[in-house]
Amino acid sequence: MEKTVDVLLGSLLETTLRLEQVVGVKDSEPDEWLSLLDKREDVISQIQQYELNSESLSSTQKQQLEQIYEINQRLIPLIDGRKQGVQQQLNNVQRSKLAMNTYNEAGPNGYGAFFDRKK
Template sequence: MNRMDELADELLQLTLQIQEQLLTEDSDPNEWLNFLDKRDIVMSQIDQLMAEGLTLSDSQKQVLQNGYQLNQKILPLMDARLQKLQGKMAVLQKSKMAVSTYNDVDTGPNGYGAFFDRRK
């Protein structure tokens, strides 16, 4: 097994690990980034070998094609998970803002629970 075979297999395995992380409901997004960074390094190594004149065999092309197809399935999963996280963050930010408004003596309601009717 030559270096290009190893890199192609590693790229496919990293892509599978990313998919596994995305399919796990409570997975840590930092883990996704870790696998994505590792995968970028492997892709850079493949690019460098190809720039040096190394060509891909049919089996290597097939492994890389499988990784590409898997990646096409992963992208929508990643987008959905990121949107879900952004929604949770927005709700948390609104809650935090509401709590800080009520706790701030200068800008929050300062009637200590009393209601002031400001209508004329």
């Protein structure tokens, strides 16, 4: 049992470190993030089957869990910041789309100039 928990914790730490590397890259793909997050979730669910508590963990296992926790604390603000940036871009696209639809229905335009008929 101990060896399996060690292997699972090692896998979780490795996946978490990989996630930190990928998130740290400015133009990384969120799909890759999701793949790593899914992998982490699978490992976590496997670890939870062992119903571990602090007394049953070795000092090495506790250190691994602390390291994973610290990485998570660094990752959350990075992911939230990227998420807000994407949301802002989406809002800008929706505003532009709304403006285009509004003015395209307004009538003729000449040489890229809008003739605003709304009053």
